[in-house]
Amino acid sequence: MGWHTSAALMQRWFDSPAWAMPEAWKEDKTQPESLSLKPAHCDESIVKMEWAMGFERCREAVEVAESLLTTPNALIRLQELLKSADWDGEGTKALDSYSMSALQMDACSQINFVKFGEVWNSLDDMYGALGKAVLKVGVVGEAFTKLNPATKQLHHLFHVEKVGFYIRDHYDFNGLQYLGTWTEDRVLTKAETAFTLSLHGQLVLRLKEGPFAAVTNGDFRDYRDKTGKGGDFIIYSDVLWKKSGQVIDLGGWV
Incomplete structure (x- = not known):
């Protein structure tokens, strides 16, 4: 079907020792720090931003994320990062x-994010690989101060040299989720799937092209229990960089 990224992610899962991702890892407030992740629980090599930008929903997410550099939460986050980097609000600080990799960026310079992907999106490689995912945005540049000659007030500013975008997602089979009706060669379209289901959700049509199966998360968990293979993992893409030059007013410095 040409779903090369989806296939690579699934193959990694099949090749890994059995491991189920804790539900807490999927929540914003309880997910692990990026730099604490073990290689067995994280993949940085499969999902590429060049591939992702081939899909309109990702390009739209990048545009939205780039517009979120100066939201109140983004400014708070940027101040926190600069303080963690030992800037006291005086002089300059790069x-x-x-x-940086996306893992490093997640810890050191990520300031906002946008969620993208919906259940009604087209059945394509991005749908198979990510479904719903998070696109994060971070900045690199230099913080500095500038005295307003009129008010004599000191302003704290940040010159953005480049903006970085990357995808973070979790690849797991927790919970109840229908993963499509599949033949040996393809997945049924959403229209075909609806046609093959009765009002009670039972498959009632045998396709001319041969056997087919409705696949759910539970099938993957059963496989893991029987074989001892099938390891969940966190996905980090590489980073898409864009030149900027924007100057952000950090507001009051405490």
Whole structure:
């Protein structure tokens, strides 16, 4: 079907020792710190932003994320990052480097995010790979101060050299989720799937192209229990960098 990224993610899951992701890892407030993740529980190599930008919903998410650099929460987050980098609000302070990986960026310079992907999206490689995911945005540049000659007040500013975008998602089979009706060669379209279901949700049509199966998360958990293989993991893409030049007013510095 040409779903190369989806296939690579699933193959990684099949090749990994059995491990079920804790539900707490999927919540914003209880997810693990990026730099604490073990390689067995994290993949940084499969999902590429060049691939993701081939889909309109990701391009739209990047546009939205770029517009969120100066929201109140983003400014609070940027101040926190600068303080963690030991800037006391005086002189200048460079924030990180655009050689960072997404894992490093998540810890050191990520300031906002946007969720993208919906259940009604087209059945394509992105739908198979990510479904619903999070696109995060971070900045690299330099913080500095500037005295307003009229008011004699000191302003704290941040010059954004580049903006970085990356995807974070979790690849697991927790909970109840229908993963499509599949033949050996393809997945049924949503229209075909609706046609094959009775009012009670039972499959009532045998396709001319051969056997088919309605697949759910439970099938993958059963496979894991029987084989001892099938390890969940966190997905981090690489980073898409865009030049900026924007100057952000950090507001009051406490």
